[in-house]
Amino acid sequence: MPTSQSHEVVIVGGGAAGIATAASMLKRRPSLDIAIIEPSEVHAYQPGWTMVGGGVFEPEVTVRPMSRVMPKGVDWIKAAAASFQPENNQVTLQDGSTIRYELLIVAPGIRLAWEKIAGLEETLGKNGVTSNYRYDLAPYTWQLVQQLRKGRAIFTQPPMPIKCAGAPQKAMYLSCDHWLQRGVLGDIEVEFRNAGGVLFGVADYVPALMxxxxxxxxxxxxxxxxxxxxxxAQKATFKTEAGEVMCDFDMLHVVPPQVAPQFLADSPLAAESGFVDVDQHTLQHVRYPNVFGLGDAGSMPNAKTAAAARKQAPVVAVNALRQLDCKGPTAGYDGYGSCPLTVERGKIVLAEFGYGGKLMPSFPTWLIDGTKAQRLSWMLKADALPWIYWNGMLKGREWLAGPGNMIAH
Structure with missing residues (x-):
């Protein structure tokens, strides 16, 4: 039987962005009545899947029960959102139940559109076709890398937007490093087929990658x-400017096209892109002041990474609380995103940048020069960042991620 309930704050999505925002808000105002709408029983540290595909992490270390990461005091609604009625301050769930809110935060992530590549879904996980973008497939990537001794390995990247634009390359470099160490790289033809026109979107990092x-x-x-x-048949078809080309492969690492979740794209909250239509600095909805959006589902022109969500969550926390108090936003997001590019086992090119491709290093260059492959960057990704994710970001501890000052725009 559909039911109705109401909460002061409703957050759609229990991923990195949703949980971090709830935790940051509760740190500032412990008495808040917050509900998180999230159907999944499992929470994943998705940046870890690159490391699983490279044989560095075991898959189990990248997931935890959702119940363990839900901030204390949050009402977890174990259901999927189906539609938004912002004129009535209401979200409708798939079972027809309605949740009313004073303030809404939209963070349902991005949808992996596997179906947009003909024939892909039925061959994933077999015939040498894999992807680190899925928890259950990342171990198959590592299995293929270990087994391959000769032939052709193709790594793909679809058109933007995708989450973690460096991930397609990370899988390739870690695979190549393993083949080099094994002495078989000379017998493997490796191709990186990228729908875009550049190797990486921020030019300063390209020389190190090249x-x-x-x-x-x-x-x-x-x-x-x-x-x-x-x-x-182990054949892949690519669309190029010169027409379609068909390539044989022995291993194919696929990154699927990515789109806004359908229930969001179909809603009054969506921008033309399908993502939630927010101001790129305040993260407040451009038409509904009591709605905020962040994470991969936001319309902001930043790189869609967990590091971006880590910086966005405190901004939303501050501005959303001010909205509840009938005041204007004071915090601003500068477009920060980070992409630790694993170029070999033990070294990383630590790309950190904001809007317009502006370099935004977290550390002084004498310690970590992000434009060069460095061992310290690897230690940061392999050891520090997972710990910071589980024990910092998801707990509302804003290390290196405090809300920025209001940005003039």
């Missing part, structure tokens, strides 16, 4: 978009 492209003898194919896969 060193590894050359070191591993990777065939760089830009403007090449995967449109179909024939798993049993």
């Amino acid at each position: 060193e590894y492209v050359e070191k591993y003898h990777i065939g760089l194919k830009l403007g090449s978009n995967l449109v179909a896969v024939d798993g049993p």
